[in-house]
Ligand SMILES: C[C@](O)(CO)[C@H](O)COP(=O)(O)OP(=O)(O)OC[C@H]1O[C@@H](n2ccc(N)nc2=O)[C@H](O)[C@@H]1O
């Protein structure tokens with residue numbers, strides 16, 4: 322067993338997010354295409370006498386340091402007694418890109434690799450956060466139910482992605498509560514065949530016919546989201562711009578990682594208060610903990 326591990330907690334984006342109903346307990350039924358990106362937070366785990374958490378990085382001040390941090394909640398769920406955890410918080414909190422859920426999933430992976438403990442069951446994962454199952458899954462997929470039903474999707478083409486957060490945090494329950502309708506149509510049927518989206522343009526063309534039903538209520542709370550979407554749409558090479566999750570982070574899709582890097586570099590000087598990051602899709606296996 323390794324004694325010290327480093328794990329990526331990748332940013333998550335909802336390429337689509339259809340809200341199709343509501344359960345009796347208030348949780349909403351979703352139909353969403355989810356991908357993870359090749360950048361995000363980082364969770365380090367080392368053998369130690371007690372369970373502890375240090376939080377570092379540019380957004381450390383925006384997340385709890387105590388027992389409510391999803392890293393510690395995930396570690397306790399694994400029964401971890403002697404693990405020193407360090408969260409490097411690079412993703413803005415409460416921003417629709419899965420930060421806390423991805424940190425929790427990375428912690429589950431790291432503690433499993435460090436101690437040999439088994440992963441929690443599906444019910445316990447969902448109680449940590451609706452996005453925890455998809456973040457633990459690690460691969461592009463369709464997410465349904467309230468987040469616990471994950472199915473495979475056709476292979477995706479190479480993509481570049483730019484994320485833009487216009488400097489506002491949004492409460493996920495408040496955005497769901499502002500929905501005008503909860504019984505919206507699901508996604509169109511997924512195309513069939515081994516590579517129905519031969520390139521990023523073909524994927525963007527299909528996504529243009531789908532929705533994020535939380536965009537409208539999120540823009541009511543934070544009108545600056547519309548400015549972030551417009552800024553992305555105006556970048557050369559941007560194929561599609563949408564909001565992720567419950568916002569306020571928006572993503573732009575580009576034909577390549579180089580085109581995304583170029584657009585992010587061009588946008589930064591024009592929007593100094595915004596968080597802007599660029600990358601690509603998470604390669605298979607890249608979510609696995611790395612011994613240090
Ligand atoms: C909107 C998404 O980001 C889409 O991927 C996720 O469904 C939200 O995932 P999350 O932040 O991990 O969500 P949780 O922490 O479990 O839930 C936060 C709150 O969002 C609302 N919520 C969440 C998921 C869901 N399917 N229906 C909901 O209504 C509930 O009010 C819940 O109390």
Ligand SMILES: Nc1ncnc2c1ncn2[C@@H]1O[C@H](COP(=O)(O)OP(=O)(O)OP(=O)(O)O)[C@@H](O)[C@H]1O
Nearest residue numbers: 390391414415416417418419420421422424452566
């Ligand atoms: N490790 C963590 N990182 C981020 N937030 C955390 C963490 N632990 C607890 N939280 C709390 O969870 C809340 C939601 O943060 P998170 O970054 O998961 O946002 P989100 O936008 O709801 O994500 P999602 O895309 O899954 O909806 C924050 O307001 C914060 O107080």
